[in-house]
Amino acid sequence: MWGCLLVLSLLASGSRASSFLSIVMIYDPDLNDTVAVRYKVASRNTCSLPHWTCQLEDCPSTSLFWYFPGEDCQFVGLSHYNLIQFPHLVLNLDDHQWINVTNNVTEVVAVTRVSMLRRSDTGRINVSPRANVLPVLRVPSNCKRNVTLPTFDPDGDVVTCRYQNVTSVLKLLPDCKMIFTPDSAIAEGAYAVQLIMEDFPRQNITLSNDVGKKLLLTREDAIGQIPIQFVLQVDSPVKSCVEEPAFSPPTPANGDHLYTSVNKTVEISIHLLRPVSGNLTLLLSGPVTMSQSIIDGHLVLVWTPSETDLNLSQAVCFALETVEAALTTRQSEMRCVIVTVHPGVVVAMRASVQSLFPLSVEDIRGFALTQQLKEGLVTLGLPSDIMLRLVDYSEKSTATTPLDGE
Known part of the structure; x- marks a missing residue:
């Protein structure tokens, strides 16, 4: 459960510490000509309050932070920005340093770009893709593994990923699928993975506001940009590359789309293909009020959306991790599903x-x-x-x- 709720300005100061693990950010148009920016920041051992700067001279916003203490500390934030003040918004996460990683990355550079102009095709401000990822993903050094990020975009845009800084550990495809291939040149250890996710219109569109500003975008022009950063832990070799733990139906497939409505509980049932030895842990990144329980002997993710979640689509990512008797840690594939909260419809x-x-x-x-x-x-x-x-x-x-x- 989250420990405390803080109401702070976006420019609240943080502390420099070599503990950074991950950042994910999304944004949506909201009421009263504002854009809601949501993000998750995770760190190891110490909790450093996220410190943001704005490319503009004045970038005020009232923010909410949900604080989750533990070995891996997480801050979940929500900030609102007024459209009239900012035709474009650029946010930078700084004053953070990565944990000690093998690929020698130290400073955290995470940039979010939001166009606050209305789209000609939807009539509203652009909505970012539904990005999400677990703070730490693990792969055995001798096994090929795939990592696929969610690429759902509420506006129906084309979603692509590219590296902010190229890493040789994962091969990245434009559709945001990453492939780990065993290589004797890859040392065991932690690697910082820094991605940029962008959305592109499927046809030429115009962005505009009420004061006459207009911008023409083609299918080659990105509308927005969000950061996705996490740690890839390359572990020691395993005897068998058969995935353990492994999911089985009716566990949702990666990329599945689920629907619910306000005050209607949605349940995501997680089933194992085979029994596993050792302690089993569920790793989860989803809404702050999502919980887990045991129903009929199976893990179930449970979430009841509130009015504030209406019309939002959120990516829920999960994986299973087990520590065997020999203290070998193994992690399942990460699966991400999209949960959309729609109004109750009577036809x-x-x-x-x-x-x-x-x-x-x-x-x-x-x-x-x-x-x-x-x-x-x-x-x-x-x-x-x-x-x-x-x-x-x-x-x-x-x-x-x-x-x-x-």
Whole structure:
């Protein structure tokens, strides 16, 4: 549970310490002509309050920090910026230093770029991709492993990743998939991974505001930029490269999209493919009010969104870690799912059903016909967890129309 809630200005001072682990940042348009910026900063052993500077001379914002003490300390922050004051917003995280890493990176450089102008295609401020990652990911030095970041963008933009500083440890593809390939030249130890995630429009768009400022963007122009930084721990070799622990259905697949609504609890069930030896730990990065429990012998992530989560999409990332008798630490793949909080939707519709035989209300309520109607509504854009209820039924005619050839 989080230890305390602090209300501070964005420019609250932090302390320089060699303890930095990770940073993830996203942003969304909010009420009253503001943009909400959300971020997570993790550090090892000591807790250093995130220290941000703004590229503009004056960048005031009231921020909330949720503080999670522990071996790996985490700050989760929420800040609001007014659109009228800032046509463009550039935030820099500084006064932090990485933990001792093998690739000799020391200073933390994390930059977020937000365009505060309205898009011509959506009519609103740009929404960033739903980035997330666990602070520390582990791979055995002798096994090939894939690391895939979430690339969901609420605006439907193309999402790509590139290195801020190139690292030889992970091969990075433009779709934000990273590949670790065993190599005798790669030393065991911790590596700082510093990525930049950007979103690009699928067609030419114009960004503008109410005072006449306009900017034309093509499909080659990034709309925004967010940092994703974490530690990759390259561990000693293992006897078998079979992934342990490993997930099995009904654990959601990486990239799955889940829907819920305000005050409706969503549960993410996590199942193991095989029993594991040693102590098992769940690693999680998600909403601050998300908890875990044991239901029917399986780990379950539980979250009930509030009004403040309405219309937001959040990436929830998780992995399992086990420490075996020989003190060997093994980590599963990281999986990330998108959870969207949508308004409760009531659709009033009139449907005409033709049948070769008379239908009763029980027939229409039957699973097969209801399922077909539901699938049709989902293809029209409604959430996959919609519930159908028959509220009226009138039998107009029992006559049938012969099919061609009959």
